[in-house]
Amino acid sequence: MAPRCSTCGLVFQREPGQWLGSWFLNICLAQTVVVLILVLGVGFSWPDPPIVAISLAAAVAAVAVPFAFFPWSRTLWLAIDLAMRPLGFDDGVAPGFELQDDLDRLRDEPGGHGTAA
Numbered sequence: 463m464a465p466r467c468s469t470c471g472l473v474f475q476r477e478p479g480q481w482l483g484s485w486f487l488n489i490c491l492a493q494t495v496v497v498l499i500l501v502l503g504v505g506f507s508w509p510d511p512p513i514v515a516i517s518l519a520a521a522v523a524a525v526a527v528p529f530a531f532f533p534w535s536r537t538l539w540l541a542i543d544l545a546m547r548p549l550g551f552d553d554g555v556a557p558g559f560e561l562q563d564d565l566d567r568l569r570d571e572p573g574g575h576g577t578a579a
């Protein structure tokens with residue numbers, strides 16, 4: 463994974479342990495898929511469910527889903543992190559890419575960085 467965005471310069475790993483949240487999202491999705499395979503597999507084939515086939519499908523999903531969802535889990539976690547902790551001046555983003563609303567908000571803060579009174 464690239465350490466920063468090639469367009470705006472945002473450093474993706476904003477703090478140590480940043481990707482623990484993406485790991486959590488990935489595990490949640492994998493467990494949800496495994497449980498759905500087990501419940502739906504048994505539910506639709508009741509009263510004689512093919513336990514070996516259902517278990518094999520669940521095991522394959524438990525391994526494959528985290529690998530398949532890995533890039534999206536990081537992207538999704540970065541979006542959640544940015545929503546919870548908006549960009550700061552130390553995130554390395556070029557000034558031209560900062561949102562105008564954020565600049566206005568920073569300008570209005572006491573001791574802000576802008577020139578407005």
Ligand SMILES: [Zn+2]
Nearest residue numbers: 467469470471
């Ligand atoms: Zn960018």
